[in-house]
Amino acid sequence: MGSCYCDIAPGHPLHGPYHDHEYGFPQRDEPVLFERLLLEINQAGLSWETILRKREGFRLAYDGFDVDTVADYGEADRARLLADARIIRNRLKVDAAIHNAGVIRGLRDTHGGFAQWLDAHASESSRPRDKASWVKLFKRTFRFTGGEITGEFLMSLGYLPGAHRAGCPALRRIAAARKALGV
Template identity: 85%
Template sequence: MSGYCDIAPGHPLHGPYHDTEYGFPQREEAVLFERLLLEINQAGLSWETVLRKRAGFRAAYDGFDVDAVAGYGEADRARLLADPAIIRNRLKIDAAIHNAGVVQRMRASHGGFAAWLDAHANEDGKRRDKASWVKLFKRTFRFTGGEITGEFLMSLGYLPGAHRPDCPVAVELRQRAAP
């Protein structure tokens, strides 16, 4: 996504995301769940729209608390569908609630969402490719097609390509990863 390195710097929304989040590894469950929820909601829309509504998503989805979202019922669905601060799409809302339950179960099966991602990062002794990740995500989560899965994983450093090799953020990420 080298084009992002060209348009994001200096932009009031894209700039901070590009410089401090995009491509940066994350371990915290709420941060991972937020990223997945935002990527799902971006489908069919611009990333700028999602970034503009980010605070609304945070408020509407209890700070991206997995346990709270997994427990949502019909009243919460109705509340979310009526909330103009978020993207009001029933399929995306249902996916968020379902996926929160999936993340809850990952605690028992793998020790958490980050550990689940780490456990699947390699396949047959080599780094898992995008197509394989997409198949895994489609079996595991709802509303996670190729673009959503690819962007989610790229945004966390599990897939390459978040930044141009000469982007200052890419240089910083390589320095952080060096032993």
């Protein structure tokens, strides 16, 4: 995102609300986690502003980010998505969204859900998992999750540090959100 997001986002009609109320904040809801992963995957090669502008289009095209619905998409849904100008029409990204929805649905059986899977891997050692080990884990588990995508996804949820600079007012809200969720 170029210079520090904390310096450029405040006051911007798209970046501002995302920076102030979402970026770096913990999330537990499966549709929100799936949305964030899907948006980060679709951002690859594009600006975050483009993704934020298309966010509502993604929400509509992907049935409100309902994991079960997306996991069950077939060829007609793929064709529909590839023809939908409201989203990024890239076959690899569309296929990754459908595949990853199926993976997330499977995480319910193995870990209780996506948030629990993330938590289990964040705390499986005595020290926090570093970006490189997260990237390896994501590449084994999901599609279209290289280093930048995985890093931004995890930073956007507070699993990796660096979402905000020291002294950013959003840090107080993040701390309060973490306390409220008990994380």
